[in-house]
Amino acid sequence: MPKRHSLDVVIIGAGVIGAACAHAAARAGLSVAVVDRGPVAGGTTGAGEGNLLVSDKGAGPELDLALLSTRLWRELSDALPPDIEYEPKGGLVVARDEPTLKALRAFAESQRASGVTAEEVPAEGLRALEPHLSPDQAGGFHYPQDAQVQPAKAAARLLAAARVAAYLGEEVTAVLRAPDGRVTGVRTTRRELLAPAVVNAAGTWGGEVAALAGAHLPVLPRRGFVLVTEPLPPLVRHKVYAADYVADVASDSAALQSSAVVEGTPAGPVLIGATRERVGFDSTLSTEALRRLAAQAAALFPVLADADVLRAYHGFRPYLPDHLPAIGPDARVPGLLHACGHEGAGIGLAPATAALIAAALTGTEPPLDPAPFAPSRDFGAHDGGAE
Template identity: 75%
Template sequence: MPLSNSPDVIVVGAGVVGAACAYYAARSGLSVTVVDRGPVAGGTTGAGEGNLLVSDKEPGPELDLALLSTRLWRDLAAGLPDGAEYEAKGGLVVARDAARMTALRAFARSQTAAGVTAQEVPADALHDLEPHLAPGLAGGFLYPQDAQVQPALAAAHLLRASGARVRTGQEVTAVLTGASGEVRGVRTRAGDLHAPYVVNAAGTWGGEVARLAGAHLPVLPRRGFVLVTEPLPRVVRHKVYAADYVADVASGSAALQTSAVVEGTPAGPVLIGASRERVGFDRTLSVEALRRLAAGATELFPVLAGVRALRTYAGFRPYLPDHLPAVGADPSVPGLLHACGHEGAGIGLAPATGLAVARVLTGDEPPLDLRPFDPGRFTGVTA
């Protein structure tokens, strides 16, 4: 039987998406318990760069989610301690040649029509924004709405601000259901927790949590590496990447893909990405991936050729076949909601996801059309 102090909702996952769900649910008047088998931000969130991007998204549902999140992140940063290192530094997307610049110009034009601010930067003005960029680029676009947070800090601050009870180191081994299949809570190795709602914010393991509830969500891991340099003066002012990155993000290929993504941080180290490949949960260091990352970064910023890379880390992006997250109520398990499958954009999309989940929980109008993110769209789709 449920205990008298049982929460209204249990969130499975203490990454930034789960933290945002807890935060907005609590602000809606619900009591929340967050459960994670590891520490706060111990999964994809802790291996992320903290990107809050609109620049890499074509017009459509994900961009709508990103634009809402951009506004929400600004509000959150004003209230979180140290703003969770929120930095509205903007993104700079560059084209290597005239053909890529033409394609980038058309892409930016379509984004502008959807509400994105994109400012064309001619080739001779690129160095005004990034003095250390390689010569000979064809031009680019500046995206002032792009920003960055420190993702682990953001998750921790959101959880603390939510007032939720956080149970780390407690793996969920079952989703408890009633006689009619409705959610009753979760079972962990430390005991049962009861609530009428469970939010699956388990990231890359979202498919497994869905299975425990008798639901289906074909989440797959997509591995990525990041190189971290020694601390430097601010040699990279924006998030800078080549236009090819947009196509790589949208690709469904399982093979290794790399595209140059370079950004400075307030603490000094430069972060270098991005790679992606589908190899399950294999954490084996890929020398080839790191070689490509270093080559791509130095091609954009030759000054980095003489800089030491101090470490690298790997993470797994929660990938769904159509590149859109699952956000909303499960069609087959009453009381089960999903908030996972954001791939590499979970940190940026977390606030809008959390707000949407809170609105579903309270029966209020969602902040945007959730039909494209309906978890039921994967019925019959295998992972």
């Protein structure tokens, strides 16, 4: 007979979103279990760079979510062990020419109205912030609210701090429902876990988990590569990226896009991202993607042209067509909640996502308006199927 447990909520997914939801729900006094077919941070989280960004988000619901998360990450950094490597290093966005700088200026101005600190840096001031930056930049913007964590460690520490039951290496094979359609728990390959609420934090597999519960959520994978250099002396002080990264994040294109995002790490290696392309779950190594990243990073930091690359890795971002995550109760299936579809921003948005989920689970006032993230919203013409 399968084992049964009576719980308040089951969370599907042990990435940083699922771990943050477990942490917030447990702190709200709920009994929680987390289930994942793999290990902690075994999916998108483990392949992430750990970006906690406000700089790449235009005014709107996602930026509001990011600003709340920025505050919550600061609080978590005081409560969690230091090995999550929280670094409030700030971001630097640079423009190579005056038209691009003008566009950045307008973008920053719109962000400031929402509470973002964006400081324009003239060309002659960039080298003071980043001494090794290429001198042929027209200017840029400094974002002191941008930060960084080690994503796998952050997920593991959040889950450990939650002190909840974690069933790893167990795939969810069914979302259990009562005759009236409401959720009653999940069935895994080893047991049944009974609860009146189930949170879908399954990342790129969020669409498949939604389907198990009889709901539709058009989550698609968006592949990205990262280069890791040999350990180097401190060369890059901030998270530095070219202005076209902002456009790539917001793009609907399925084709390969790349824009250099360069940052140092406490251990010495420099991380170089980021590419985006929709190729399903194809894990084939793309030499074109790696070549582009290397060339763009060297254009930003010429000193990196001579650095050895030790490895490259890839992951799949959970992409929703309107570029907003699905967070909160699913109006079509009572008891089902979603916390997925954050694309490349999930690590940064995890604490605020968890706060919205905890509020929905406990019936308390949410920290911001959850309506834009409603999972049953109309995705319109963009609501496609599989790749």
